[in-house]
Amino acid sequence: MYYRDKNELDYLAFASRSTISLLDEFNSLLTIKPSYDMSPKEIEFLKIRHQTFIRHQYFEGKVDFMQRMPYQSIKDFYEILNSNDTNWLAEKKRLAYAISCSEGCWNPGISTQHLLLSSSRVNDPSGKSYRRFPLEDFDLMVDTNERLTEFLEHEHDNFIFRYKKNHSVQLTVSLDLYEMLYYIKNGFSPSLSDLRGRFIELQVFKNLLASETYTEVIVTNNEKSYYKISLDRKTMQLIVDSLKKEEE
Numbered sequence: 001m002y003y004r005d006k007n008e009l010d011y012l013a014f015a016s017r018s019t020i021s022l023l024d025e026f027n028s029l030l031t032i033k034p035s036y037d038m039s040p041k042e043i044e045f046l047k048i049r050h051q052t053f054i055r056h057q058y059f060e061g062k063v064d065f066m067q068r069m070p071y072q073s074i075k076d077f078y079e080i081l082n083s084n085d086t087n088w089l090a091e092k093k094r095l096a097y098a099i100s101c102s103e104g105c106w107n108p109g110i111s112t113q114h115l116l117l118s119s120s121r122v123n124d125p126s127g128k129s130y131r132r133f134p135l136e137d138f139d140l141m142v143d144t145n146e147r148l149t150e151f152l153e154h155e156h157d158n159f160i161f162r163y164k165k166n167h168s169v170q171l172t173v174s175l176d177l178y179e180m181l182y183y184i185k186n187g188f189s190p191s192l193s194d195l196r197g198r199f200i201e202l203q204v205f206k207n208l209l210a211s212e213t214y215t216e217v218i219v220t221n222n223e224k225s226y227y228k229i230s231l232d233r234k235t236m237q238l239i240v241d242s243l244k245k246e247e248e
Contacts, residue, residue: 073182081156092140098181127221131214171205
């Protein structure tokens, strides 16, 4: 964006501004030159011009104001909380897939109807195993906090992802956590500071959910072929089957 001509139609206009045009100055100083042909002073001036243009583009560029927000997912988050026709099933699938990604399972085919948790915290190069929880066992709802809204003006700022079989197993999804899950779903790997901060509540939720009783495990050695190991409660025997497509 910096290395192309700037057009006044792409920026906000201010009647009280002096006649000096910043865009003309940007265009007049625009040069494409490799850094090895530039002196240290020229490189320093180029960095200053870059910073100036970034600030100018941020505050005066004609873009959707949501794009100026530090949160890339704030628009989706706001619509989930405030829309009257939110598709909660679709949002539940998106959230479950992001949590599954945080557990190392990036295959959307096996987390369409399920939330997956890694059954081991040990990195095993020979294979991976996951516990599987059906999405129908979870609720997703706005945290209305009716007692607070009875006395104060209040804007919904989170929603609840809760396990139906044990209501103490629930995750409060704030904007910060939603943003991190948004990045994880797109390939981001949390840093140590993330693990100590926003990630803690998610980790507590996963630990509580992992302590629930389960009767099947999904295993794979190549992230392509998946097998289900389940317990037959009648015979108390383990059954190994390939994961069928209709279950994905």
